Amino acid sequence: MENSAMFLEARGLSRVYRRGSEDIHALHEVSFSIQRGEFVSFMGPSGSGKTTLVNLLGCLDNPTSGELDLAGRKIFGNGNVLSERDLTRIRREIFGYVFQNFYLIPTLTVLENVALPFAFYRKPGARLEEVRRLLAMLGMERRMDHLPAQISGGEMQRVAIARALVNRPEILLADEPTGNLDTTRSAEIGEILQHLNRNEGLTIIMVSHNPNLARLGGRLIEMRDGKVFK
Ligand SMILES: Nc1ncnc2c1ncn2[C@@H]1O[C@H](COP(=O)(O)OP(=O)(O)OP(=O)(O)O)[C@@H](O)[C@H]1O
Ligand SMILES: [Mg+2]
Incomplete structure (x- = not known):
């Protein structure tokens, strides 16, 4: 990927859901x-369009109109829509995703959950050692053989973060990563995210x-009624 100054640029993105x-x-x-x-946080009331927006930024959904450029490439925009195949490649090569519900597979161990992306999209050089390194970095070295039911919520989110990092994404997209966690666990996840941003780029x-979490990144974008306020 080329190193363009504006890594991600949204212009006039709109999304209308038809029901x-x-x-x-x-x-x-x-x-x-x-x-x-950058480490950018979006805050705003329920229903203000945060998930809708980050799903578009993460190429998980298509806008009704508007343009999105990513790493110097047009992803969405006038007559320039990528194929589903190209979108799939961008999702797995550029993004790691973390959600409020951790989406771990209950019958797989911590180690197996994190290694799972390898089964689908193997990047050269990716190995089980990397899974162990990531889990250790997230303080999970002694939980690798546990099942999800045998670890805490905060630990489940660490596993989900490790899984999101396995393909060495350029962007981590996190929608309410601490929505199911208490204050202490949220702060720990916040520290991890800050570390990944500062030390791993x-x-x-x-x-x-959570305002304490949203402030960590240094750049806060407010949302209200489907609009952004910087
Ligand atoms: N798939 C959908 N179909 C129809 N309407 C939807 C759909 N997803 C979201 N909406 C509506 O779009 C608006 C924005 O929803 P969105 O999920 O983006 O809000 P949000 O800011 O993430 O809220 P929350 O903080 O509760 O997660 C809401 O009015 C919601 O009801
Ligand atoms: Mg949401």
């Missing part, structure tokens, strides 16, 4: 840009209701 005869305008012509290495795009 029967009803149109829900979840996002209205949102524009902003994010540079490589990971670009982070996060949604959080």
